[in-house]
Amino acid sequence: MARALINVPAKAKRGDVIEIKTLISHPMEPGYRPDSSGVVMPRDIINLFVCSYNGEEIFRADLFAAVAANPFIAFSTVATESGKLEFKWTGDNGFSAVETATITVE
Amino acid sequence: MSNALHATRRRFLVDSAGLIAGIGLVSVAAIEPARATPAMMDAAIKKVVGGAALRKGKVKLDLAPLIENGNTVPLAVSVESPMSAEDYVKAIHVFNEKNPQPNVVSVHIGPRAGKASISTRIRLADTQRVIAIAEMSDGTFWSDEAEVVVTLAACLEGI
Numbered sequence: 641m642a643r644a645l646i647n648v649p650a651k652a653k654r655g656d657v658i659e660i661k662t663l664i665s666h667p668m669e670p671g672y673r674p675d676s677s678g679v680v681m682p683r684d685i686i687n688l689f690v691c692s693y694n695g696e697e698i699f700r701a702d703l704f705a706a707v708a709a710n711p712f713i714a715f716s717t718v719a720t721e722s723g724k725l726e727f728k729w730t731g732d733n734g735f736s737a738v739e740t741a742t743i744t745v746e
Numbered sequence: 747m748s749n750a751l752h753a754t755r756r757r758f759l760v761d762s763a764g765l766i767a768g769i770g771l772v773s774v775a776a777i778e779p780a781r782a783t784p785a786m787m788d789a790a791i792k793k794v795v796g797g798a799a800l801r802k803g804k805v806k807l808d809l810a811p812l813i814e815n816g817n818t819v820p821l822a823v824s825v826e827s828p829m830s831a832e833d834y835v836k837a838i839h840v841f842n843e844k845n846p847q848p849n850v851v852s853v854h855i856g857p858r859a860g861k862a863s864i865s866t867r868i869r870l871a872d873t874q875r876v877i878a879i880a881e882m883s884d885g886t887f888w889s890d891e892a893e894v895v896v897t898l899a900a901c902l903e904g905i
Contacts, residue, residue: 657860670869672846698858706842706850708818708867708900715853718860 642666646727648741652719660691660699661714664729664737670705686711686731694723703731719745781871782848787841790848794839794879795887805890807840807878808865816870816900821850824863825880825888835862837881844872869900 647661664686671683683705691699698717711729727739791800808822827835834857840850850868862880870876877891 670846693858696858698856700854701864702849702852702854704849704851705847706845706869708869712865712867714865715855716859716861716863718858720858 787848804888807890822865844874
């Protein structure tokens with residue numbers, strides 16, 4: 641399981657725009673680099689990141705080989721209600737990781 | 747006689763130097779991996795934009811003009827938009843000119859984002875132009891671009 645860091649404010653006022661930061665450990669091997677023996681290493685990247693808020697998709701990103709290793713993605717959303725945020729990364733070689741965070745909206 | 751000899755010797759040296767340089771070029775070209783070209787970037791942009799006009803403005807692409815390490819380049823894009831239910835940013839696309847692939851990242855957002863701004867870290871293989879395109883809910887496209895100088899290239903170097 642890849643290690644992921646999520647930064648979501650624990651509390652927010654209703655209607656506030658909150659910033660969400662995510663980071664996941666992944667080599668994002670672009671598939672163009674030779675290894676120490678000169679053989680080009682096959683591509684191994686995360687190509688999709690989706691964030692949903694209480695089951696509703698709020699952010700989706702298509703990633704390409706040009707995204708740096710350990711992809712960092714920061715975006716924003718409106719705090720509408722208390723609940724759960726789910727983060728899902730999917731990629732080459734069956735890579736899949738899911739993280740969740742809770743938020744209290746008052 | 748000696749002049750003629752000199753001439754041939756000089757000729758020989760010049761020719762062989764050219765030949766060696768030629769071999770060098772061929773072998774460099776052979777190991778050089780495929781790279782995107784500005785034309786490939788234009789094709790990738792066309793795929794997203796379609797027939798719509800691409801206008802400058804509204805988008806702000808934040809990228810340092812001089813980058814020491816192309817392996818992790820902080821990039822931020824923000825778009826001027828009220829982000830209301832009627833008028834919002836649907837997607838933000840980032841393209842580059844000279845990485846092996848023209849696409850960098852495409853994000854899909856909506857009025858629930860509250861504000862249209864994202865940041866991430868990208869790779870840049872060469873000194874080049876990076877372009878960010880915003881797709882609005884009314885079907886218009888806006889863009890901003892940045893020229894960046896990269897000292898250490900990413901993607902293509904071995905470990």
